[in-house]
Amino acid sequence: MTTRKPYPSDLTDDQWRYIEALLPTPRPQGMVGRPREHGFREIVNAILYLLRTGCQWRHLPHDFPAYTTVSDYFHSWRKDGRLDRIHDVLRAEVRKQAGKETEPSVILIDSQSVKTTEKGGRKTLRKLSASTWARRLKDANAISA
Numbered sequence: 001m002t003t004r005k006p007y008p009s010d011l012t013d014d015q016w017r018y019i020e021a022l023l024p025t026p027r028p029q030g031m032v033g034r035p036r037e038h039g040f041r042e043i044v045n046a047i048l049y050l051l052r053t054g055c056q057w058r059h060l061p062h063d064f065p066a067y068t069t070v071s072d073y074f075h076s077w078r079k080d081g082r083l084d085r086i087h088d089v090l091r092a093e094v095r096k097q098a099g100k101e102t103e104p105s106v107i108l109i110d111s112q113s114v115k116t117t118e119k120g121g122r123k124t125l126r127k128l129s130a131s132t133w134a135r136r137l138k139d140a141n142a143i144s145a
Contacts, residue, residue: 009052038065046070
């Protein structure tokens with residue numbers, strides 16, 4: 001653990017215990033390669049800070065690991081499915097604590113959440129706009145007149 005002042009987005013010790021087991025194990029002694037400079041807890045705390053504040057990678061506070069390091073781990077873990085596995089384990093635990101089945105049995109999709117354009121635009125690479133043909137014709141007639 002570092003000596004920096006904790007941010008509100010940092011993991012508690014109990015939260016860290018859930019996630020720690022899902023992250024890669026430390027390298028065995030004598031393994032070739034550069035040793036890690038930062039612990040995974042600091043990497044996860046930096047990712048959580050980014051998600052909580054919505055700041056850009058480059059604006060990560062200086063008391064976290066370098067933004068390039070945090071970004072590399074984030075993209076690596078996302079690509080290999082580790083972030084999805086962490087999410088699934090945490091979701092199952094929250095559901096279990098709430099007295100529910102670990103897997104949801106019903107999924108609802110609100111039509112307001114999945115709304116597309118009202119008039120539906122053309123889906124071509126030439127024109128990616130939601131304008132209708134009538135609108136484009138009206139604009140063309142105004143130019144030629």
